[in-house]
Amino acid sequence: MATFVVGIDIGGTNTKFGIVNKEGTIMAQDRLLTNKHEDVEEFIVELHEKLSPMIEKAGGTKNCLGIGIGAPNGNYYTGNIEYAANLKWRGIIPFARMVSEKMGLPVKLTNDANAAAMGEMKYGCAKNMKHFITITLGTGVGSGIVIDGKILLGHDGFAGELGHTIVRPGGRLHKGTGIKGSLESYASATGVRETALEMLTQHPEVESLLRDYSINELTSQSVYDCAMKGDKIANEIFEFTGHILGEALANFVMFSSPEAIILFGGLTKAGDLIMNPTRQSMEANLIQIFKNKVTLMYSDLQEADAAILGASALVWD
């Protein structure tokens, strides 16, 4: 009789994993650097080294129902990670099978953002919702779309790649995909950093605290810190980011008419600095029938918890 499952969240930078019991409590968790390993086999070796003792301590594999994984471009139907732009592993990786063989446990895998949406639906502010969209604003931009209470997978399992939709045709190049002007190029931590570099270069006459950072040090966190100190350019960076994000959200609303859009990930730490321009821009770009109907909110789950819990929910389901 299984008493726990494992939830794993593969992010562009970190991989987080935990032991989750039936009540949805994370009993233990740890992490490793995703981008440390060029080779996926070596990554799985390190994952095994860290995860095995945790499973043993929780009661061993005989008491574990299985492993749920959320991964970029993870496909629920095949268990593969396919052409993930933010990972070092290229092509099609039979990730679920590889982890299953190494760990000796059944594995289910889906898109990392879909897993986060499941976490939101089971444990977060979408508990009573049938139609919502979650957007993760992290290193990249992920999305999970829920329609009639179910994750939208599409005919091949890849639905919900909203970070790659084009918001500025001919705009900023996304190095991972080669596509110009996609949402991820602007509304991610990476995008905010690029916007900062662009604005600082374009307006050399404007003083800014951001100029005290070296180019390597400059991150979305530095932009936030400077904005909170009243820095003009830093504030404009969030205005610009929110403006673009809001337009994109308006497009998503006109596609699936959700009752809420839930934002999480690193960028949401900017709070109202990004929420206000985003909401304003979304409303300005909606046609009448959608105006003032959609709740735009930040997730109230801890980011790491949501991802692990969501991944684990794949197994309990």
Added chain:
Amino acid sequence: MATFVVGIDIGGTNTKFGIVNKEGTIMAQDRLLTNKHEDVEEFIVELHEKLSPMIEKAGGTKNCLGIGIGAPNGNYYTGNIEYAANLKWRGIIPFARMVSEKMGLPVKLTNDANAAAMGEMKYGCAKNMKHFITITLGTGVGSGIVIDGKILLGHDGFAGELGHTIVRPGGRLHKGTGIKGSLESYASATGVRETALEMLTQHPEVESLLRDYSINELTSQSVYDCAMKGDKIANEIFEFTGHILGEALANFVMFSSPEAIILFGGLTKAGDLIMNPTRQSMEANLIQIFKNKVTLMYSDLQEADAAILGASALVWD
């Protein structure tokens, strides 16, 4: 025992209606001008005058199961037409109730484009598909989204307003909605006409057969006629339109991952002139996992038939 239903398609210009039997054959059909009547009551009077004799001839109301209506911004849940940008009737119109009272028959109503998608699913090239999108390129741009074999309605019944998604931020003003740069401003018959006027004005030095038309005479049909005669500007108009439409389709694919996108409506008469640039632009803007996977095709149903049949399917269902 009912032997037939009525299907009604409300378009921006024409309203088409027909008597449909159980086999999906349109036994009789007629049309009236939607935009002739500023007042919706007067429209319903004319509809009643034309439709009643057809119903009588088919066996009378006692043999009619009901009326299915597809209308712009039609809401399946409420039976209302709400804030339809392409109709003269403003605000919220309880259209299903009004028609039902006048005709003495039960009425079901949905978005016109959703009705067309139902027609495609029941009688057209989407017969065996579970995930597809239909795009109507007519006076406006309509869309019906099918997910897991069901029309996507969203939490309020208004999902699938893809014509109003923004494809050129800050771009061409859509007079009906006040939104700038929406797909409908470019990829509709109206949009093609506007593109023609813009290009002719911007390039006064380039000769074009289009200059032989008066501004009033210039339509998407004239652009097609001139393009077929090898006119350079006319061909560029379709290139430009297809380029924008393809970008929008790529965004839709990255949302719901359909197996096919089915185009119909007046603009599709332009055949390869619009299909080729559209396909090329869609593929160029898709991330790897979606490339060369989505079938882009023209509907093989007669446009009027699809809309009437789709609307009628609301009642049989």
